Amino acid sequence: MTTQHFDLIIIGAGLSGIGSACRIAQEYPDKSLAIIERREKMGGTWDLFRYPGIRSDSDMASFGYNFKPWHSDKVLAKGGDIRDYVAETAREFNLQDKVHFGLHITSADWSSEDQRWTVTATHEKSGEPRQFTCSFMLNCAGYYNFDQGYRPTFKGEENFRGDIVHPQFWPESLDYSGKKVVVIGSGATAITVVPAMAEKAASVTMLQRSPSYIMAMPDTDKISMALNKVLPKDLVFRMARKRNILFQRGLYLACERWPNAMRKVMLGHMRRRVGPDVDMRHFTPKYNPWEQRLCAAPDGDFFTSLRSGKAGIVTDHIDHFTENGIVLKSGQTLDADLVVTATGLDVQLMGGLQLLLDGTAVDMPSKMTYKGIMLQDVPNYGWIFGYTNAPWTLKCDIGGQYICRLFDEMGKRGAAVVRPVDTTGNETGVGMLDEFAPGYIVRAKDRMPRQGRSGPWKVTMHYGKDKKMLVEDPVADGQLQFEKPVAANSGNIRTLKATA
Structure with a gap:
């Protein structure tokens, strides 16, 4: 088995992976790069x-x-359009030939002697093992399991004569026209699926154990549409981006500072959207706004489907399935031909690969995250984990810039290795997302890295603070340990030097 070596391996060719690769390829065009x-x-x-x-x-x-x-009048984009946007970006930055498709990475082992990672993967179609080495690894594989979603087992579901489908594995051939549909869940997926399916299904009922906050958003950016008539498009885009970031941050901070007042605002918003005759028990969450992520409804389509009678909502617990539907704890029966289990994600960090240092597995929950971009004591390893309270890719962008600045610092110091080391006793038992409480995060707390008391070890989930820390503050902060090339490998280490 041959082994290919690269200066940098990026794991994942999604929004984070391609975005980070664009940043690095621009700054370091001579760096050998592979995206797996x-x-x-x-x-x-x-x-x-x-x-x-x-x-x-x-x-x-x-x-x-x-x-x-x-450049689009649409505020929220369809999944296929985002997929095309990622591919188009990769083509524009000449990254398409750097992507190695169909490879499932199983482990990455750091060798202190060789000062490099050995990445082991399997080509899933052929079953052939593949191996790569790299000087630095950047993991952009996201935070959930692509092989399975979170899918609780329901009593008696084997007796149900209809279909049970999880949104993560939607069959292309599934025809739900004229069928009675029950969607189990109340999160972003359910809020999206219900109005979309209501157009063709005979009926759609959203069955929730507890409500979520749902915010109607304009589906078109009328402000930018007007400005585009008199200003350059790129300027209008930058203005819209800044405006939206500030609005999102302001909304989040208001919810944090005045939770009771913002709760009243959000409940009032939902009441106005759904109409005066609705039972607000279905729209009154037990938690405060932004303790879990807000659900967005473009032009209030979810509320429109409820008001029109095309969709309904039930708040209850499932007792058991029957041949023809679901019996609830209250005794109510929901008839169904199709059940959609929008029950959430199964969190899987870093694509599920096993990290090893000189053959010893890294115990992830015992490590702190450094600047939300690296891991305590783990050398030459970056990890892009986006925001829970803002667009995910904001962190991707400043994270990519930070990695470039890190490479530049290594080049100036003639360093081959960099690792974050806690020199100020910041360790705590607090998980990196303990303040964020959706079910999929709560279920995965035992798998999450921790955060420290202060400084670069504390997770802020604050774009403004993170941008200053990652893009403006000095890279060398006393917490990073730089190491020179070992003598045996000094001739094999490629100097990292940014172009002008």
């Missing part, structure tokens, strides 16, 4: 999910790349 992607196409999440209505839940002015403006 498990799927056969680019797009990541947006290639995997194909359920009805699949779209972004963040506006594309801030969710897209700031170096590639998203």
Whole structure:
């Protein structure tokens, strides 16, 4: 088995992987770069999910790349359009030939002697093992399991004569026209699926255990549409991006500072959208706004489907399935031909690969995250984990810039290795996302890295603070340990030097 060596390996060809690769390829055109992607196409999440209505839940002015403006009147984009956007960006930056498709990475082992990673993968179609080495690895594989979603087992479901489908694995041939559909769940996926399916189904009922906050958003950016008539498109894009980032941040901070007042605002918003006759028990969450992510409804389509009678909502718990539907704890029966289990994600960090240091597995929950971009004591390894309270890709963009600055610092110091080391006793038992409480995060707390008390070890989930820390503050902060090339390998280490 031959082994290919690269200066940098990026794991994942989705939004984060391609966005980071664009940044690095621009700054370091002479660096050898490989992008390893498990799927056969680019797009990541947006290639995997194909359920009805699949779209972004963040506006594309801030969710897209700031170096590639998203010129569209639509605020929220369809999944297929985002997939095409990722592929188009890769072509523009000449990255398409750097992607190795169909490879499932199983492990990455750092050798202190060789000062490099050995990455082991399997070509899924042929079953052939593949091996790569690299000087630096950047993991952009996302945070959930592509092989399975979170799917609880329901009593008696084996007796159900209809179909049970999880949105993560939507059959292309599924025809739900004229069928009675029950969608189990109340998160972003359910809020998307219900109005989309209501157009063709005989009926759609959203069955939830507890409500979520749902915010109607304009489906078209009328402000930018007007400005585009008199100003350059790129300027209008930058203005929209800044405006939307500030609005999102302001909304989040308001919810954090005045939770009771913002709860009243959000409940009032939903009441106005759904109409005066609705039972607000279905729209009154037990938690405060932004303790879980807000659900977006473009032009309030979810509320429109409820008001029209094409869709309904039930708040209850499942007792058991029957041949023809679902019996609830209250005794109510929901007839169904098709059940959609929009029950959430199964969190899987870093694509599920096993990280090893000199053959010893890294215990992820015992490590702190450094600047939300590296891991304590793990050398030459970056990890892009986006925001839970803002568009994911905002972190991707500044994370890519930080990696470039890190390479530049290594080049200035003649260093081959860099690793974050806690020199100030920041360790705590607090998980990196303990303040964020959706079910899929709560279920995965035992798999998450921790965060520290202060400084670069504390997770802020604050774009402004992170941007300053990653893009403006000095890279060398006393927490990074730089190492020279070992004598045996000094001739094999390629100097990292940014171009002008």
